[in-house]
Amino acid sequence: MTWEDFQAAFLEWSIVVEAWPILQAGLISTILLSVMTVPLGILGGIILAVLSRAESRWVSIPLGIWVDIFRSLPPLVLLIFIYAALPFAGLDLGAWGSVALAFFLNTGSYYAEILRAGLESVPRGQSEAARALGLRPAPIFFLIVLPQAVKNVLPDLVSNTLEVVKLTSLASVVALPELLYQARQAQSVTYNATPVVAAAILYFIMLWPVVRLLSRLENQKIAANR
Amino acid sequence: MTGWDAFVFSFLNLRVLGEYWPSILEGFFVTVELAMLIVVAGLALGLVLAVIRAFGIRPLNWLIIFLVDLFRALPPLVIIVLLYFGLPAAGLSFSGFAATFLSLTLVLAAFSEEIYWAGITAVPHGQTEAARSLGLRFLPVLFLVVLPQALRMVIPPLVNRTIAITKGTALGSVVAVSEILGAAQSSVAFSSNPSPLTLGAIAYLILFLPVVIMGRRIETHFAKPFAR
Numbered sequence: 001m002t003w004e005d006f007q008a009a010f011l012e013w014s015i016v017v018e019a020w021p022i023l024q025a026g027l028i029s030t031i032l033l034s035v036m037t038v039p040l041g042i043l044g045g046i047i048l049a050v051l052s053r054a055e056s057r058w059v060s061i062p063l064g065i066w067v068d069i070f071r072s073l074p075p076l077v078l079l080i081f082i083y084a085a086l087p088f089a090g091l092d093l094g095a096w097g098s099v100a101l102a103f104f105l106n107t108g109s110y111y112a113e114i115l116r117a118g119l120e121s122v123p124r125g126q127s128e129a130a131r132a133l134g135l136r137p138a139p140i141f142f143l144i145v146l147p148q149a150v151k152n153v154l155p156d157l158v159s160n161t162l163e164v165v166k167l168t169s170l171a172s173v174v175a176l177p178e179l180l181y182q183a184r185q186a187q188s189v190t191y192n193a194t195p196v197v198a199a200a201i202l203y204f205i206m207l208w209p210v211v212r213l214l215s216r217l218e219n220q221k222i223a224a225n226r
Numbered sequence: 227m228t229g230w231d232a233f234v235f236s237f238l239n240l241r242v243l244g245e246y247w248p249s250i251l252e253g254f255f256v257t258v259e260l261a262m263l264i265v266v267a268g269l270a271l272g273l274v275l276a277v278i279r280a281f282g283i284r285p286l287n288w289l290i291i292f293l294v295d296l297f298r299a300l301p302p303l304v305i306i307v308l309l310y311f312g313l314p315a316a317g318l319s320f321s322g323f324a325a326t327f328l329s330l331t332l333v334l335a336a337f338s339e340e341i342y343w344a345g346i347t348a349v350p351h352g353q354t355e356a357a358r359s360l361g362l363r364f365l366p367v368l369f370l371v372v373l374p375q376a377l378r379m380v381i382p383p384l385v386n387r388t389i390a391i392t393k394g395t396a397l398g399s400v401v402a403v404s405e406i407l408g409a410a411q412s413s414v415a416f417s418s419n420p421s422p423l424t425l426g427a428i429a430y431l432i433l434f435l436p437v438v439i440m441g442r443r444i445e446t447h448f449a450k451p452f453a454r
Contacts, residue, residue, distance in 0.1 A: 001316055009315040068442075072434035074396035077407050077427055084411075085420035088236040162298075163390075169301035173400055180304055184311070193312035200304050207299040215295075218344060 015194040019186035023195060026182025027202055033168040033178055037103040038161055044108020049115035050141075070109040076170050078102045083174045095176040099168075107164045114156045118149030155217040162210050166203075179203065239421040246413035246422045253409030254429050256323075260405060261392045263327055268334025269388065275335065276342035280368055290339070297336035302394050305329040310401040322401035334391045341384050345376030382445040389437050396430075406430060 016023075052063045070078070083098040093101060122145050130140045150157065172181035183199035279290050297305070310325040320328065349372050357371040399408035410426030 006316060010312070068435060068438050069431065072393075072431050072438045073427060074393040074407070074430060074434075076396045076399070077430055080399075080407065080411065081420075081423050081427055084414065085237065085423045088420050089233060166299075166301035169303045170397075172303070180301070180307065184307065187311065193308075193315045196304075196308055196312050200300055200308055203301060203304055204296065204299050208295060211295045211298045214298075215340070218340075219347070 010193050010197050012192060012194045015190050015192045016198050019183075019190060019195040019198070022182045022186045022189075023179070023198060023202070026177060026179035026199070029177055029182075030168055030179040033099065033171060033176070034165045036100060037107065037168060038164050040100060040104045041107030041111050041160075041164055044104045045111025045115050046146075048108060048112035049119055052112065052116055053119060067109045067112055070105050071113070073106070075102060075106045075167055076173065078106055079170055079174060095171065095174045098174055099171045099176060103164065103167070107160070107167070110160050110163075111157070114153050114160060115149060117156075118153035119145065121152040122148045155214065155221055158210065158214050158217060162207060162214065165207065165210075169203075236419065237421055237424045239419050242413075242417045242419045242421045243425055246417060247425060249404075249409045249413055250406060250422060250425050250429060253404055253406040253426070254433070256403065256409075257395050257405040257429075257433065260323065260327060260395045260398065260403070264330045264334060264395070265388055265392060267327075267331045268391070269338050269384070271331065271335035272338030273342055275339040276346060277368070277373075279339070279343055280346055280372075294336040294339050297332050298340070302329055302333050302391075303397050303400065305333065306397055306401055322398060322403040325401055326395065326398035326403055330391055330394050330397075333394070334388065337387050337391065338384060341380045341387060342376065344383075345380035346372055348379055349375045378448075382441075382448045385441045385444050389434070389441050393430075393434060406433075 048063060048067060052060055052067075054060055054063075079098060079102040082093065082102050083095065086093065086098075126144055126148065127140050130144045135144070168178055169180045171178050172184065175181065177185075179199050179202060180196075183195045186195035187193060275290050275294070279287050306325050306329045309320055309329055310322060313320060353371055353375065354367055357367045362371070395405055396407045398405045399411060402408065404412070406426050406429045410422040413422035414420050
């Protein structure tokens, strides 16, 4: 295969121009999907992490099992189950709703594990001191404890958020028209693999800065621990 | 039918499960085989890359860093789709199994290289200096002094990352690999009943729940001596 053949099959600029409206729609859906799923996962994570600090075993043990189950199921399995099986129980959420629920359950459990470790790393004296100053429980949690917890586990939070954005590509399996799905559509219309390569490049452009940031955060953590 | 009966009929239908459990069991072994191949090849390739990086050859290191960044930034499903649906245009055809294996191996190699490298840089420099002053050469210092300490440090993140990437074997269902999810989905299509998906989910729990719990144990076990 010559370079010209390779270019015509994978890096054909005229195909990129032709497929751009389809890819652009996909890119916007991927961004919307990320903007929807990341906060949903963090919300789920905060709820689970706070509940798991409950003193009662009747709360903490079922919660631990819940988190482990959703960390054990591959996210695609969860998504397919919600999308293809739940309608038999009369619960048809559609593609967007299924993705939202699957991400809430799956990524929420991962965020919960990270935030729990973060909350445990904040010394008890912090909330005791805040209470002694007359702060109520909600301000103590959101203004004193949570910011310190987030700071202590920041690399893990960024890393998980990167994974969540990458996971949005799974939505293509349930025909949600995000970037990967649209690229496949464009490939079948143009009979050319260039749109899929273009999608990969778009993912890389979006996520490379996050990967670089992550490397720096991790190196700082190592330097601090040394 | 009452609500409970309807639920059992749809999700735990014994007639359907009786007919289709063998194909899900076959899928179970395909998942195990795929997962083991990925773990072995990915962790080995990652270690090789980290060792090469330790030699400090500039252009080579830039190449490794770029490749590692690339496979950390791309969603695994995009890589699988590219290999399976894209490469035939170059006259290179992969089976779904090979495409999934190759993609996830490269992803695991990238993530594990980064973790191994973090471990190598976390070994205090005095260790290397002491070993050098005892007359050890570069390679013995790397393999006998630095790596053993580095590997011990990185076991927890390595285990957790490996588990997370191994669960990606379910992505194989997208490119026609009859692993657990693929087998369950075709059983659902044949039987018009979603019970095989329930069984598939249970199969994944049987496979991964012990590993996830073990990962947590390892994390707490190894974390303590290094906590500040």
